[in-house]
Amino acid sequence: MGGDGTRDTSGGDGVRVFMALPAPEAADRDPFGQCLADVVRVLGLGVAREPGTDDPVWGHRVRAALREACERESAFPQEAFEVLLGAAVNDSNPSFNRWFVEAALNGFGRGRVRSRLIGYLRTGTDAERAGAARAWYWTALPLDHPQLRAAGPAGDRPEPDNGSVGVREWHEAALREFVDNEHLDVRRCILPGLPLRPSAYPAELHPLVDKAIAIARSHPDEYLRHRVEHQVRG
Template sequence: MAEVVRVLGLDVAREPQPGDPRTWVNHARTALYKACRRELILSEESFQTLIKAAVYDPDPSFNRHFLEPALNAFGHRRVQASLLGYLRAGTDLERAGAANAWYWSALPLRMPTVRAEHPAATGPAEPYDAATVRAEWYETALREFVSNEHLDVRRCILPGLPLRKSAYPPELHDLVDAAVAIARSHPDEYIRHRVEHQVGD
């Protein structure tokens, strides 16, 4: 959060006072919220700062506040590609955080005053194919869920993971079966409950 405050130049003290980090974080979040409702020009450096803040935020509701300005300034393609990179090559904490942040990555762009400082640097000019990017995320998340035994990674991936074979090409159907079997026999109660809810949908 301190890096977000520094890079975006938010109107709040750059560091929390000793013994009062929660109040400072709340002030910083409020400052970011207000800045996004005024004209906010985001530098290139701010892209990775906002994505990292979204990935590292422990609250899957609050991470939206970092992701939304990044989406509006830099576009869906670039934000989703960055989250996919964290899911593929991040630490377990980053993989879990990327899965939480992915939930917000298709939000409509509703912050017209939030823009990139250099719009040409926001990404490739070719059309954004949301379905293709989504399919790439689902395949990567499915493989990660099956192969990665870290509890938080599996807990964070599962709610956004389709568990019906029709969502995947035939070559991934065995992995869908494996994911369902892993979740149904998992020692974690949340995972066992969640899979039945998703398979039943």
Template sequence: MDTDGHGTDAGRPARPVQGFMALPGRTERREDVYETCLENVVRSLGLGVALETDRADLRTWGHVVRAAIRGACRRGIVLSEESFEVLLRAAVHEPDPSFNRWFVEPALNAFGHRRVRIALLGYLRTGTDLERAGAARAWYWSALPLRMPVVRAENGRATGQAETDDGSTVVAEWNEAALREFVSNENVDVRRCVLPGLSLRKSAYPPELHALVDVAVATARSHPDEYIRHRVEHQVGD
């Protein structure tokens, strides 16, 4: 994900638009939680990364773990049920939106778009504010095409590859939940992360939500955060 947090109404990655401000870093960070997520990924996926490695520089250790994931996906890997939750949690807690793709994509290919999106929707609806913001960032990658045929779920069924459900129902549920979250949740990280993927066209929602779209636009335009004010004008103008 580019650090400007591009997204689309239908859940598909968009072509970059010039002029966006960079998405600011989170005001809340839980490096201890993120470190635990990386440890669990290493263990669950059986990656050849030494957990005893000096991790004073957590960012560098994150690069090591993600590189190991990419290598395993190229060679072929069978993901357990436990690995699904482990990967999604790591994606949600990844502090850099440029890197959460490397946790989302293996889960997509092994378990399918619908299951990944339902899990992210759960984080948006019931997670902490940190998790809600992370789920919004991870959602951007949930429409990636399935290009890892050697990444499979342990049950032997190629869930992702055989998936026929276009997921439109889950996308509609996400759009409504994201709209309501943006309006009701005053946490600046949540609003910054939800807004880039939030449709501000009334045609994307049922009539009963049209007034809420107006509230969302007004909220963003009057928000004290510069990024939110800047971003909404680009989205309303598109």
């Protein structure tokens, strides 16, 4: 599966292709530009925004500078944690948001990143909830930038990396959110990473799995109807 919500699954008779995740619905205010400015400021990336540059072009420049910074020996200030996760959550591109998540993972640890995304899912705006679900996919990346660290006492990463940290908590919160929150972007972004088998949840949540499947199957949105059938069969 890619960050855009697509995946080719080889089967005995051929290949199944998932629909790409649709673009988010238009928002009254897009905070991504400010998030990019905060990343540049806090990490000292030295990327000036030229007048008239739109957010997609500006975003590509900031991501490129961030990738270069991640290849160097770097000590991220503690303030970088929130600005990196804020950029990841507000980046509507489900592939390019990877670079903000990867920097945060390597600088601050998987457990801290996942805990913050769970917080966005539970208490954020609908746009932030959808963004947290898009960003969550990349939290499974390996930590392969040992030169990155957080400045200060927290930089020693007190806990060893654990690939399963927060996963069960995320799945349970995501299942509840999918069922209870009717916002289309939230449901679209949550569904691709949502297990739809009762065995993935405690017994008291099993009825919600059936309800989530029923919601997706009967939803007027083509993407949700398409995804749920592939996930139930898979």
